[in-house]
Each structure stands twice: as C-alpha cells, then as structure tokens.
Amino acid sequence: MKNVMKGIFAGTIALGLSTFCFAQEADTRGYNPNSVRPIHESDIMFKKTVWTNVDLNEKQNRPFMAVNNEITRFVINAVKAGLLTPYATDSLTSKLTVEEFVKNISAAGTQMTPEDMRFEEQRIKEDDFLTPEEKKQRIAALKNGGGGNEYPASYFTQMELKEDFIFDKQRSRAYWDTQAITFWLPAEKNGDLGIQKRMAAFKFKDLYKLFKSSPNAVYFNSQNNQEHKNLADAFELRLFSGRIIKVSNPDDKDLTEIYDGGKKGLLASEWMKQQLMEYEHNLWEF
Incomplete structure (x- = not known):
C-alpha cells in the first residue's frame, strides 16, 4: 500500500512539474512574443486587430517590387535557404515545410518534364553559393514538389498585413504593431483556376530581423538612388x-x-481608417 501511495505521489509531482514547465515556457510575462517592440498588456488601454490589403502594383508600393529585387523574391529565397519559417495562415500556429511552400508557389496542374527536372537538379548541384545541406534541401523540395513550374516572384503582388492598433497609456500614443504578413497570388495570375492563391504567412518579427540583417532587402527610392531604404524601415515608416x-x-x-x-x-474601409486616425486625437478632447 505504501509503495502504491509513493507511486501516486511521485506521479502527481511529475505531472505538476511538467505542467509548471509548460506554463513557464508559454508564459510571455504580459508581452506579445510576435511583436518587434512589445508593449506590456497592463499598458494597453485600447487595441483592435486590423487586416490591410496592399496592392504591390500600385505606384506608391512599387518600391517594394523593384525588378530583380522584389520583396517576394527575397522572401522565397530566404525560405528555400532555411532562413525564414513559412506558416499556413496569419494565426501563425501551423508551420509549412519547404516542400509545402514550394507547392504553394507552383502552378497547379503544370509539371516540369523529366528533362527539365534533371536540368534543374544539375543546376542546383553546380551552384557554388549553396552549401551541401542547402543543395540537398532544394533537390528534395524540387522532387517532392512534383516539379511544378514555380510562378515568378513578381507575380505575387498582393500583400496582407495583420496588425494590432494599440494605444499605449504609458507613452500616451498609438502604435501599429505588425504581427504577420501574408503574400498572395492574384486570381488573374493563377491560370485557369482564376482564384486567389496564398503563398504563405510570415511572422513580421522574423521578417524584420531578416530584413535588418541583409543589404539586399532594399526599398527602392526612385527620387534619390543614394537613399534607398531597408525594407524593415519602410514598414516602420509605413511607406505603403x-x-x-x-x-x-x-x-x-x-x-x-x-x-x-x-x-x-x-466606403466602410475608408471610414474605418478615419475612425482609427481620429481615435488618438479624440482622447485629448477632454
């Protein structure tokens, strides 16, 4: 009987410790783990989550899509190189494998010929800029993706931002706290299917770090080529x-x-934008 009680006691302790460890791991101490500059929840007086669609074909947004330096090209290459984690949706709970990501950026129903696949595999093997591990990953992605022809990076011209509009009572000002960015293939580019297709969603925090660490993450300044900006700064300055x-x-x-x-x-979209702009201003009316 004593041994049974000891076993039950030990099991209870082990369960308690595992629960405690899980709670500790999940505990963010009141801060949003997906925020670049997190604000403590006790300082948040007001918050709304807002989704914004950015058409990268619009004139103001074209600097994100400079020829051969598109933001989507940068993102696709980063995923294939294992530097960036793609997610299925902007809830950021379900990760995509490289193979699944490659399928998302490939044309449905179109396949490379065996000759094309052999040529592409040989090209990857001879790429001196890739490590042996990266070559192995890309060849596996090519084969597991079924050899579907990938859409050009310039085709993914729809960008969706998921942001928290927050009023920080500690600093007495409003902030846009970007959580995730999702890239989409427009319906008109998706062949005979004619429906919008999601590339993937990404944590903005991951993108921000990647942009900051790379000189190739360029927001093209057409007014002054000496003053191109980093993509991370372009998002922070809300140049879109x-x-x-x-x-x-x-x-x-x-x-x-x-x-x-x-x-x-x-009209509702424009009205909502004005409402959010006026919110901070109206706080100082009294």
Whole structure:
C-alpha cells in the first residue's frame, strides 16, 4: 500500500512539474512574443486587430517590387535557404515545410518534364553559393514538389498585413504593431483556376530581423538612388498604401461581407481608417 501511495505521489509531482514547465515556457510575462517592440498588456488601454490589403502594383508600393529585387523574391529565397519559417495562415500556429511552400508557389496542374527536372537538379548541384545541406534541401523540395513550374516572384503582388492598433497609456500614443504578413497570388495570375492563391504567412518579427540583417532587402527610392531604404524601415515608416479589409469582430467577417460588398465595402474601409486616425486625437478632447 505504501509503495502504491509513493507511486501516486511521485506521479502527481511529475505531472505538476511538467505542467509548471509548460506554463513557464508559454508564459510571455504580459508581452506579445510576435511583436518587434512589445508593449506590456497592463499598458494597453485600447487595441483592435486590423487586416490591410496592399496592392504591390500600385505606384506608391512599387518600391517594394523593384525588378530583380522584389520583396517576394527575397522572401522565397530566404525560405528555400532555411532562413525564414513559412506558416499556413496569419494565426501563425501551423508551420509549412519547404516542400509545402514550394507547392504553394507552383502552378497547379503544370509539371516540369523529366528533362527539365534533371536540368534543374544539375543546376542546383553546380551552384557554388549553396552549401551541401542547402543543395540537398532544394533537390528534395524540387522532387517532392512534383516539379511544378514555380510562378515568378513578381507575380505575387498582393500583400496582407495583420496588425494590432494599440494605444499605449504609458507613452500616451498609438502604435501599429505588425504581427504577420501574408503574400498572395492574384486570381488573374493563377491560370485557369482564376482564384486567389496564398503563398504563405510570415511572422513580421522574423521578417524584420531578416530584413535588418541583409543589404539586399532594399526599398527602392526612385527620387534619390543614394537613399534607398531597408525594407524593415519602410514598414516602420509605413511607406505603403493599403486598404483596410477587416477589423476584429465576433463573426470574423470582412468589411465587404458586413456591408454587402461593392461601393459600401470600399466606403466602410475608408471610414474605418478615419475612425482609427481620429481615435488618438479624440482622447485629448477632454
């Protein structure tokens, strides 16, 4: 009987310790682990999660897509090199393998010929800029991806930002805290399917670190070529133009769904942008 009680006691202690360790691991001490500059939850007076669609074909956004220096090209190469983790959605809970990512950026229903696959495999093997491990990963991705023809990086011209609009009562100002960025292939580029296709979602925190560490992460300054900016700085300075498509709501609906689409949806997007801009200003009215 004593041995049984000892066993139960030991099991209870072990379970308690494992639960404690898990809680410690999950504990963020009141800070958002996905924030570049986290704000403690006790200092957040107001927060709304906002989704913004950025069309990289628009004139103001073209610096993100300079020829041969597209942000999407940089991201795709980083994933293939194992420097960046792709996620299935902007909830950032389900990771994608390199093989799954390659399938997402490949044309459905199009396959390389055996000759094309052999040529591509040989090209990877002879690439002196890749390590043996990177070559192995890319060849595996090529084979597991079925040899589907990849879309050019310049085709992925839809960028979706998931951000928290936060008012920090400690600093008495509002912040845009970017959580995730998702890249999409527009419907008109997706062959006969004619539907929008998600490349992947990425933690903005991961992208920010990667941009900062690379001289190739360039936001092209067409007005002064001496003053190109890093992509991380371009996001922080909010040098992009976008349209709000969703604000957190209990039904998880886009603005177009709430306001029956069309012109009403566009007006609702602009109205929501103005509401958020005025929020901080109105706090000082009293």
